[in-house]
Amino acid sequence: MELIIDNVSKTYSNGVKALQNISLEIPKGMFGLLGPNGAGKSTLMRTIATLQEADEGTISLGDLDVLTQKNEVRHVLGYLPQQFGLYPKISAEALLNHFAVLKGITNKGERKDVVNALLHKTNLYNVKKQNLGGFSGGMKQRFGIAQALLSNPKLLIVDEPTAGLDPVERNRFYNILSELGENTVVILSTHIVEDVKELCTTMAVINQGKVILKGNPLKIIEELEGKVYQRTIVKSELETYKQNYQVISEKLFLGKPIIHILSDTNPGNGFTPVKADLEDVYFSQIFGSNTNLKSVL
Template structure:
């Protein structure tokens, strides 16, 4: 089963073109949707999740029309939005049981076993009696995944799931999503490059409502090999380097800027070649005006 998006577009009433002819084929497994805030990621996720209409285009999941068969899609969809509310004075076990009942799981023993299984899967069973207001950010995210899995979805959408999590919680979440991706289409929408690098076998970069690049992360990185160079400079030199080189990223180390540039030939001038990574790919697309990496399958 694949999720196929074809020429999807959405323009809001204020004139913002949130999606511009988006086309993607998303197979079973982990798919990373990478882009900066405001790129159109959440609009695309909400549209796939049947929470808003598109102006034009189609989305199909297997033989289901996502835009026209919304009730059928919701039966096989799990969704963890970027922001979601929880009842703070209710335990995880009670609330998950309540959600299961709302999703039509009426047999009490079946529902009890399902809730128990999901609490184990998300590593929350030992704190199942604890009220949700005592949960950490990562625990709340894992509870969000648990409720999204109640209907054994064929498609799972998670929108910015690791923002604000500490490294330990982020690794736990990575492991959970990786396990889920073995049998489900999982779309991970994020602006954190590390999330995609750690988890996804396929990805797309979008910005200003358009797909800039799509393909396998490792193959995409290979395409940049031998083209990324690094140099430590002084702060007053930064603007000059931006004017004379294709600077794709900059960071500070011991107070001095380290810049990465994209060049088809060795630029000399003290630059050193480095191994490209997914962050270089991302910044080259968002800031480097690169146009020759459109699709690498």
């Protein structure tokens, strides 16, 4: 089964063009959708999840028309939004059981088996009697995945799932998503480059409502090999370097700024070549306006 998005556009009443002719083919497995806050990722996810209308375009999941067959799509959809509410005074087991009833799992024995299996899968079985109000952020996210999996979905959408999680919880979440991606179309929408680098075999970068790059992460990284250089600078020199070089990123190391630039030839002047990574790809697309990487599938 494949998700096909064809020329989807959405403009809000205030004139903001949230999506502009978005076209993507998303196969079974982990697909990463990268972009800064406000890029249009959540708008696209809500549209795919049948929660809002598109102005133009089509979306299909196998034989289903996502924009017109909403009820049918919801039966095979799992969705973990960026923000979701939980009842703090209800246990994880009780609320997941309630959601299972709403999903149509009416047989008590079957429902108990499904709930217990999902609590085990998300490593929440030992705290199933604990009220959700006492859960950490990572535990709440794992509960969110559990409820999203109740319908054994063919399409799973997770929107900014690891934001705010500590490294241990993030790795645990990676493992869950990676396992799910073996049999399901999983869309991971995030602004955290590491999420896509760790999990996804296909990806797209979206900015200002447009897809500006798509393909296989490793092949896309190859496009930048031999073109990324770095140098430690004095902070007051940053603007000068931005005027003279194509600066794609800056970060601190031991309190000193290090910049990465793109250059087809060795720029000299104290710059040293570095191995390109997905962060360089991402920042080159978002901030390196002169870069035009082709899609690599």
